[in-house]
Amino acid sequence: MxxxxxxxxxxxxxxxxxxxxxxxxxxxxxxxxxxxxxxxxxxxxxxxxxxxxxxxxxxxxxxxxxxxxxxxxxxxxxxxxxxxxxxxxxxxxxxxxxxxxxxxxxxxQKMLADISHDLKTPITVIQGYSKAIVDGMVSEEHMDKYLNTIYQKSNRLADLINEFYQYSRLEHPEFQLTMEPGDLSEYVREYVAGKYEELEVAGYELDVDIPEQPIYMPFDHVELCRVFENIITNTIRHNAPPTTIFVGMEFLREKHQVRIRLGDDGEGIPEEIREHIFEPFVVGDESRNSKHGTGLGLSVAKRVVTAHGGKIRLLPTTETSWSTMYEIILPMNRGNL
Structure with missing residues (x-):
């Protein structure tokens, strides 16, 4: 990286x-x-x-x-x-x-410090809990709790390593998208349908506005899904239920572009980090210390959108009634990259 x-x-x-x-x-x-x-x-x-x-x-x-x-x-x-x-x-x-x-x-140096900070917390917990079990300091009554914590922290560690890998992969000079034609409207609709049950169980609400008309264009089906996933995961990480998550899409016929918007009516993003929100490792102090956000998700999203020849931005609060709203503009005539 x-x-x-x-x-x-x-x-x-x-x-x-x-x-x-x-x-x-x-x-x-x-x-x-x-x-x-x-x-x-x-x-x-x-x-x-x-x-x-x-x-x-x-x-x-x-x-x-x-x-x-x-x-x-x-x-x-x-x-x-x-x-x-x-x-x-x-x-x-x-x-x-x-x-x-x-x-x-x-x-x-800052990147190395941030990576070390994010990896240190789960590793420390895993080491401490596993040593307590090995030393026989954990009773049978609390054994399941300790093992469950180790399992959760190991999953978190795997997620962190995966995020670092995805970021470094996109930064590599030889990285290329796999562009395939498809109906973007149906693609976004299927993604939202796949997330619906997960969000509903977690207590979140969905507000969807996707056109019925097909919009055929080339795009990377795997990487574009990562963009949506990173933005929505970021929303869930920073907002408690019953926050409403918005997913909208619009065909800009005159400009031959597609506009996708993802947002929420939650707590919003602090003004001090809005301008730098797409830079790597930019997160609020609370996220890094308690919710373990790496600040790489939105940076990865921007790189994927840019590789598609598009643009992504965080809308100013004066341009939307939602607390947070991301706007993605994709050109429809983008060929294979």
Whole structure:
């Protein structure tokens, strides 16, 4: 995962370096062309002012020597300008590279710290409870409770590892979607139907608005399901029953796009993290400490949607009556990736 993070950061840095070098070459070209034009202007003006018929050979030679000196001085000034520009460019780019490297290292350290934090809690519980059983400190009366806790924490540990794996897989440069044609309306409808019983048993309510008309388009049937699952799982994790979960879909005919919205009328998302909600490991303190959210689910969702050529955003509260509403825009003419 950290290797993929470094690759992505370095790729962005290299693109900025290439752009800076192109700009540098452009400036050099402007100076060169400007110097040539100025020399042509000076020499033309000089020759226009002179009456050659009245000049001796010595005077013509002196005049030519003066023109040569002007050209030499102009060329030297042009070279000095190039060198000065190169020095300034090297200093600026050196500072930028060092700053980028510090940012990459800081991001790597934060990612490692977050991963260690998320893995440490279930591992600590498993180790403590299993040691208590091995040491014979647990009575038969409490044995089932201890074993059940170990089982739950091991499942949580497996979920965490899976989330980290999915995130690192999407970050890999060779990752590609498996695009297959299908009816997106029916696909979303079947997904909601499959979640209905689970949500109903948990005490949540569903509000669904999916068009009856078929909407045929290519999409990755596995990864798009992961997007819906991550968003709804995030909703359940942060909101208690009887929160209503909304799933809506609309065909934007003029734009040849499909708009999917998933939201809820729960507690909402704190303002301090709304702007960064799709960045990896962005979660509220309560989530990380008590509900064990990794903050990777929405980051994975964004990467999948982006790979489809689409966009995902968290709607401002001024644009919706729901506490939280995610909007996904997918193009219908996206070919195989």
């Amino acid at each position: 950290k290797k993929c993070l470094r690759l992505r950061k370095r790729k962005n840095l290299y693109l900025r370096l290439v752009g800076s070098y192109i700009f540098f070459i452009f400036l050099v070209g402007l100076i060169f062309v400007g110097t040539l034009l100025e020399l042509m202007h000076i020499t033309d003006h000089f020759y226009d002012e002179v009456d050659y018929t009245s000049l001796t050979m010595e005077q013509l030679g002196a005049m030519q020597a003066q023109i040569d000196r002007i050209i030499a001085i102009s060329f030297a000034m042009m070279v000095l300008s190039f060198l000065l520009l190169a020095v300034i460019f090297s200093i600026v780019m050196g500072r930028r590279i060092r700053r980028e490297e510090r940012e990459v290292e800081a991001a790597r």
